[in-house]
Amino acid sequence: MITKNQIKYIKDLSQKSFRTQEKKFVVEGEKLLIELLQSEVTIDTIYALPTWADANPNVAVTIISEKELSRISQLKSPNKVLAVVYTFEDEIGDDLSNGLTLFLDRINDPGNFGTIIRMADWFGVNKIVCTSKSVDVYNSKVIQSSMGSVYRIPVFYVEPDTFFSQYKSQFPENAIIGAAMDGETLAEVNLPENGLLVMGSESHGISEEIESHVTKSVTIPNLGQAESLNVAVATGIILWEWRRG
Amino acid sequence: MITKNQIKYIKDLSQKSFRTQEKKFVVEGEKLLIELLQSEVTIDTIYALPTWADANPNVAVTIISEKELSRISQLKSPNKVLAVVYTFEDEIGDDLSNGLTLFLDRINDPGNFGTIIRMADWFGVNKIVCTSKSVDVYNSKVIQSSMGSVYRIPVFYVEPDTFFSQYKSQFPENAIIGAAMDGETLAEVNLPENGLLVMGSESHGISEEIESHVTKSVTIPNLGQAESLNVAVATGIILWEWRRG
Structure with missing residues (x-):
């Protein structure tokens, strides 16, 4: 059973401003719930169909009907369970950890953004840093595709200038690699163990402001006729090359 | 001006069975229309807003209103122009051309499928071969994301068995590489110039039927904790590795 106020509250969490104010977001579907329960994320409330609740007797849930689930779900085909969850800590702090870091400039497509997070997790990237011109990480499509x-x-x-100056002062030896159409051929670039990979938008590339911080531009050669590569694919290829050994 | 019958006809082209029967499909938006006009694809009718028609005076169009466009469009934000186009030749024939070929088994997500087509075009793949369990290439989301x-x-x-036996008899020396979770590490595999790359579905991998034709399985090592890589990204990484030289 869910109240009208709860329904409104959950629906309002589809808006970035409300998520920011409430410090909460929505996670949907069986697969993501399994990962959620294994994570250290703080859960507010789980709303579940009776079938999901029966299959997960140790999880505290509010039982709802299919009709209620379809009212609060942002999915076309609502999937048994939905959780309201607290957002994570979102301050990078003064002490950046070293390793392989990803910097995203103006990545607006939530599907691409989520795929990039998933891939960062595959290749052992330690964190993702973005400008405010990238999509909100708590957007439901980002969450689903991650x-x-x-x-x-x-x-x-x-704020990019602050971040880059802090990064360069802490790790003066690290490469700051940017993907571009006119850089050095990727296979020929020497990629040291630690560094920062900067990816810009598919249509506009890396913005001038960010470009000025890049120490080397790399290019994935075009052997055919496509105008561009999907940004998630391009990120994956460069991360692979960086870690292929 | 567009008739009710034309509206129904275009809307029906969102169904695979109707596309197959009519041998036509729909292309939408300014960017795709530019590429369409430069291609050798046969166009049936172009429906355009007056602004697009004015900007493209040499193109024969049926002028429609924004309201009419929104009725025939499959996009959330209809974009000035929509074309009804004839499907391409779809018989692979007896004489397979050599080169780098992609075989897709059960790729169901139209966005991934379109991204893979775009990437094949970037890396100089000569053709894509699929089982009937993959999404229809004329699905509007495939067209858009390609x-x-x-x-x-x-x-x-x-039909896979027929295709593989024909492929192996024509190119007995070629590698048939399949992406798998337990194959040889990608960077250590010797990839000859010509061959076939087989990609299966994200959730289920390559089906047993197809697996039996693969001569070598390759794996992109997992350096983090993600359960899987997006199939378009994985395809991109293997194509890059194949062509990186």
Whole structure:
């Protein structure tokens, strides 16, 4: 049973401003709930159909009907369970950890953003840093397409100049690699163990402001006629190359 | 001006069975229309807003209103122009051309399928071959996410046993590489110039029937905790590795 106020509250969480104010977001579906329950994320409330509740007797839930689930779900085909969850810590702090870090500039497509988080999790990226011009990490499509990796890979929104100057002063030896159409051929670039990979938008590339911080531009050569590569695919290829050994 | 019958006809083209019967499909939006007009694809009718028609005076169009466009469009935000187009030749024939070929088994997500077509076009893949369990190439989301590459990369639907026996008899020396969770590490595999790359579904991998034709399985090592890689990203990484030289 769910109240009208709860329904309104959950629906309002589809808006970024309300998520920011309430410090909560929505996670949906069986697969993501399994990962959620294994994570350290703080759960507010889980709303579930009786079948899901029966199959998960140790999880505290509010039981709802299919009709109620379809009212609060943002999915076309609502999937048994929905959780309201607290957002994570979102301050990068003064002490950046070293490793392989991803910087995303103006990545607006939530599906691509979620896929990039999932891939960062595959390749052992330590964190993702974004400008405020990238999509909100708590957008439901980002959460869905990250397939649970969003619980493991911290995503920070930063003011770029401050971040880059802090990064360069802490790790003066690290490469800051940017993907571009006119850079060095990726296979020929020497990629040291630690560093920062900067990816820009598919249509507009890396913005000038961010470009000025890049120490080397790399290119995935075009052997055919496509105008561009999907940004998630391009990120995956560069991360692979960085870690292929 | 568009008639009720035309509206119904275009809307019915969102169904695979009707597309197959009529041998036509729908292409939408300015960017895809530019690529369409540069391609050798046969156009049936272009429906356009007056602004698009004015900007493209040499293109024969049926002028429609915004309201009419929104009735025939499958996009959330209809974009000025929509074309009804003839499907391409869809028989692979007896004489397979050599090169780098992609075989897709059960790729059901239209966005991933379109992204893979676009990437095949980037890496110079000569054609894509699929089982009938993959999504229809004329699905509007496939067309949109292929970004025009669908006009350049032929996609064939085949009966797998027939195809593989024909492929092996024509190119007995070629590698048939399959992506798997337990194969050889990708960076250590010797990938000859020509061959076939087999990609299965994200959730279920390559089906047993197809697996039996694979001569070598390769794996992209998991350096983190994600359960799987997006299939379009995995395809991109293997194609990159194949062509990185």
